[in-house]
Amino acid sequence: xxxxxxxxDLSARCREKxxxxxxxxxxxxGELAGRLDHPTADQVYEAxxxxxxxxxxxxxxxxxxxxxxxGVIGVVGSLGAAMRFDPTTGRHHHLMCVECHxxxxxxxxxxxxxxxxxxxxxxxxxxxVQFKGTCxxxxxxxxxxxxx
Amino acid sequence: xxxxxxxxDLSARCREKxxxxxxxxxxxxGELAGRLDHPTADQVYEAxxxxxxxxxxxxxxxxxxxxxxxGVIGVVGSLGAAMRFDPTTGRHHHLMCVECHxxxxxxxxxxxxxxxxxxxxxxxxxxxVQFKGTCxxxxxxxxxxxxx
DNA sequence: TTGTATGCAAAAGGTTTGCAATGAT
DNA sequence: ATCATTGCAAACCTTTTGCATACAA
Numbered sequence: 001x002x003x004x005x006x007x008x009d010l011s012a013r014c015r016e017k018x019x020x021x022x023x024x025x026x027x028x029x030g031e032l033a034g035r036l037d038h039p040t041a042d043q044v045y046e047a048x049x050x051x052x053x054x055x056x057x058x059x060x061x062x063x064x065x066x067x068x069x070x071g072v073i074g075v076v077g078s079l080g081a082a083m084r085f086d087p088t089t090g091r092h093h094h095l096m097c098v099e100c101h102x103x104x105x106x107x108x109x110x111x112x113x114x115x116x117x118x119x120x121x122x123x124x125x126x127x128x129v130q131f132k133g134t135c136x137x138x139x140x141x142x143x144x145x146x147x148x
Numbered sequence: 149x150x151x152x153x154x155x156x157d158l159s160a161r162c163r164e165k166x167x168x169x170x171x172x173x174x175x176x177x178g179e180l181a182g183r184l185d186h187p188t189a190d191q192v193y194e195a196x197x198x199x200x201x202x203x204x205x206x207x208x209x210x211x212x213x214x215x216x217x218x219g220v221i222g223v224v225g226s227l228g229a230a231m232r233f234d235p236t237t238g239r240h241h242h243l244m245c246v247e248c249h250x251x252x253x254x255x256x257x258x259x260x261x262x263x264x265x266x267x268x269x270x271x272x273x274x275x276x277v278q279f280k281g282t283c284x285x286x287x288x289x290x291x292x293x294x295x296x
Numbered sequence: 297t298t299g300t301a302t303g304c305a306a307a308a309g310g311t312t313t314g315c316a317a318t319g320a321t
Numbered sequence: 322a323t324c325a326t327t328g329c330a331a332a333c334c335t336t337t338t339g340c341a342t343a344c345a346a
Contacts, residue, residue: 007235008236008237010235019300020300020344021345022300022301022302022344024302025301032233032235036252036253037251037252038233038234038242038251039232039233040232040233041231041233042230042335054302054303055302055303056302056303056304057303057336058303058304058305058337058338059301059302059303061335062301062302062337064233065336065337066301068233072237073233073235074235074236074237075232075233076232076233076242076251077225077232079225081229081309081335081336082188082189082190082309082310083189083229083310083311084187084223084224084225085180085186085187085188085216085221085222085224086186086221086224087155087156087180087181087183087221088156088222089156089221089222094224095265095268095270095272097270098273102185103185103186103224104185104268104270105184108265111262114259115258116279117243117256117279120243120254121283121284122279122281122282123281123282123287124243124280124281125280125282126280126281127277127279128278128280129262129275129276129277129278130275130276130277131264131265131274132273132274132275132276133270133271133273133274134270134271134273135269135270136270139269167325168319168320168325168326170319170320170325170326171319172327173326189310189311190310202327202328203328204327204328206311206312206327206328206329207326207327207328209310209312210312210326210327211326213311213312229310229311230335230336231336
């Protein structure tokens with residue numbers, strides 16, 4: 001039988017990316033690797049802080065940001081900080097620009113008919129597919145990072 | 149031919165939900181209905197403010213929140229304010245609790261093979277499916293709204 | 297040694313709240 | 322008349338930044 005996803009060795013990945021492995025980074029990555037939930041930066045800080053005397057909240061934010069940008073870890077959602085509103089309430093999907101955070105609707109009947117998971121304990125109301133990439137404008141000005 | 153989604157009459161929906169239709173609400177909903185992007189609360193405020201003298205930023209936040217909770221409008225992403233991190237970097241999907249914002253991984257090979265949209269101008273890197281619902285814990289304590 | 301990473305403190309968003317006044321039904 | 326909604330100011334939470342110090346390679 002195939003066990004569920006093994007705990008990833010994030011510290012190793014960190015090294016592979018050529019990033020220095022400090023005590024703080026090791027602790028933050030070690031904490032994240034062992035968690036099934038998807039903690040916020042503050043939750044990571046609260047968990048790691050007791051184990052690393054003097055650890056700064058700022059450092060946790062910076063480590064998580066650095067690791068996410070290097071692809072060592074992932075982020076859930078990946079919109080900017082601000083909440084975005086949508087006049088459409090029906091099922092539809094989104095193209096999201098990872099550069100400028102632009103969000104564009106995408107409709108596709110095929111995607112509207114996915115099988116909703118059962119036996120998870122969750123009562124699923126709806127779903128949507130998020131396609132993450134780079135929008136036309138940001139592709140042009142390659143280094144474009146104006147926020148939208 | 150079928151034209152793309154028509155501009156929704158959000159004010160009508162507001163009435164249907166039994167919510168008072170004030171000048172401010174009407175202006176906010178009117179603005180949102182006409183936009184294809186997915187504006188932040190602040191962007192809505194900037195757009196509506198000139199048309200409604202004395203309009204408060206607070207009110208815009210409150211109107212959007214109220215309407216979203218009533219189902220008159222939608223929100224993109226629907227996580228809480230805080231960013232969440234994930235040790236997993238490969239393609240996988242999420243069950244998200246709309247009550248407590250808990251996020252649980254969900255893996256399904258079928259969902260890993262969706263057709264990525266083309267001809268959108270976007271350069272798509274990856275995607276994930278977000279299933280939104282209520283988690284087992286929040287279902288029990290029906291009114292449960294502790295944040296996770 | 298040399299550049300990167302950390303800590304502190306302070307600032308910068310983004311959003312929420314208490315309370316009195318205003319307004320919709 | 323009555324309760325919901327608004328505006329203001331202030332608080333709150335999350336995240337980012339400047340700068341001097343400490344540390345990994």
